[in-house]
Amino acid sequence: MTGIAFTGSSLSSAILSPVVQSLIVNHGWRTAYRILAVSIVIVVLISVLLIRVNPSDIGQKPLGTENKTSEELQPTGFMRSEAMKKPWFWTYAIGIFLMGLIVSGTQQQIVTYWTSEGISAARAATFFSFVMIVGLIAKILLESVFDHFGSSKSIIICGIICAAAFATLAACIGNISTFIPVILFGIVTAELVIIPSFTTQRVFGLIDYASNVSLFTTILFLGSAVGIPFCAIIFDVTGSYKIAWMLYTILAIVLTICLFISNKLSIKAFKNGLNIDRED
Numbered sequence: 001m002t003g004i005a006f007t008g009s010s011l012s013s014a015i016l017s018p019v020v021q022s023l024i025v026n027h028g029w030r031t032a033y034r035i036l037a038v039s040i041v042i043v044v045l046i047s048v049l050l051i052r053v054n055p056s057d058i059g060q061k062p063l064g065t066e067n068k069t070s071e072e073l074q075p076t077g078f079m080r081s082e083a084m085k086k087p088w089f090w091t092y093a094i095g096i097f098l099m100g101l102i103v104s105g106t107q108q109q110i111v112t113y114w115t116s117e118g119i120s121a122a123r124a125a126t127f128f129s130f131v132m133i134v135g136l137i138a139k140i141l142l143e144s145v146f147d148h149f150g151s152s153k154s155i156i157i158c159g160i161i162c163a164a165a166f167a168t169l170a171a172c173i174g175n176i177s178t179f180i181p182v183i184l185f186g187i188v189t190a191e192l193v194i195i196p197s198f199t200t201q202r203v204f205g206l207i208d209y210a211s212n213v214s215l216f217t218t219i220l221f222l223g224s225a226v227g228i229p230f231c232a233i234i235f236d237v238t239g240s241y242k243i244a245w246m247l248y249t250i251l252a253i254v255l256t257i258c259l260f261i262s263n264k265l266s267i268k269a270f271k272n273g274l275n276i277d278r279e280d
Contacts, residue, residue, distance in 0.1 A: 021125040076276055077205010078269070080212050088265035092203055095258030096196055096216050100223025102166070102248040102255075103192045105231035106185070110169075113241040117173045127182050134186025142187075142194040150280035151202050151263045158191045159256025163249050170245040196220055199259060202279065203266040 016036075023032035083089045110131070114124040146154045165184035172180045196216055204212045234244040263280070270278035 018122075018125045018129055021121065025121075075206035075209070076270075076274060077207040077209070078273075079208045080204075080215060083204055083208075083212065086265075086269065088203075088262040088269070091258045091265075092199075092262035093216065093219050095255040095262065096219050097223040098251050098255035098258070099192060099195065100220040101227035101230065102251050103162075103188055103227070104224030105227030105244075106166070106169070106248065107189060108228045109231045109235070109241065109244075110185070113169070114173070114178070116235075116241065119173070119178070127178060130179070130182050131186040131189060134183050135189035138187040138190035139194060142190055143198065146194075146198050151199055152260060152280050155195070155199070155256060155259045155263060158187075158195060159252060159260075162188050162191060162256070163252040166245045166249040166252055170242040170249075192220075195259070199263065203263055205270070205278075 020032055020036065023035060078086075111121075111124045111128050114127060115121055119127070142154075142158075145157065149157065161184055165181055165188045168181040168184060172178055197213065200213045200216050201209060231241070231244050234247070235241050267278050267280060270276045
């Protein structure tokens with residue numbers, strides 16, 4: 001359900017990218033921004049009317065709680081204060097920070113990169129729309145990947161895709177070959193939202209999930225805040241984004257190792273500290 005909930009951002013980005021590009025060209029960026037601002041206000045007002053805080057507000061039970069005893073529904077895991085004393089908390093935090101840094105930084109600069117390599121602004125906007133469409137589909141499928149393969153294997157799979165996305169960004173800039181990084185990076189944009197929400201639950205458990213996920217969401221956004229200007233600085237200093245993509249390929253491997261180690265050490269901590277055989 002998390003993947004389905006996050007598809008809205010990919011769908012809106014895929015639709016709005018060429019629309020905003022056309023608005024800027026035909027009416028100027030000020031008018032385009034005003035139209036976006038009014039659209040956001042309308043969407044927020046509609047969302048406030050539709051969103052419910054608790055399933056019981058509409059006569060439903062939380063998803064996955066059907067036919068389960070109160071003992072089975074009892075949350076387990078580590079409180080945030082306790083988890084912060086463990087080394088795998090910090091390796092996980094590093095991995096999440098690096099994910100925000102490399103993915104968000106690239107997402108904000110990728111259209112500029114393509115245009116700097118001679119691709120037209122219209123075609124670059126179309127490529128970005130394809131990125132978002134792939135991300136939309138990937139958000140739905142990635143949850144099934146984690147459910148089927150478990151966290152450890154899924155982290156490795158996602159890490160390989162992430163590293164390959166940045167490697168191909170640097171190497172493939174033709175009209176046809178660009179679709180390779182478009183597809184791979186589309187999957188990576190889905191990883192940005194699915195991996196933190198899914199692995200935080202697995203690595204730290206549900207007992208203090210709200211506190212843990214809010215902290216790591218903040219760390220993810222902090223990485224994003226650093227990554228956007230960091231990517232631009234690399235371009236300003238070197239005159240090319242390709243140096244950034246090569247560096248990000250290495251960082252993708254580093255963050256994969258961090259998340260993988262954290263997950264494995266968490267399984268051991270659940271067993272030794274809580275006497276629970278934690279699901280991978």
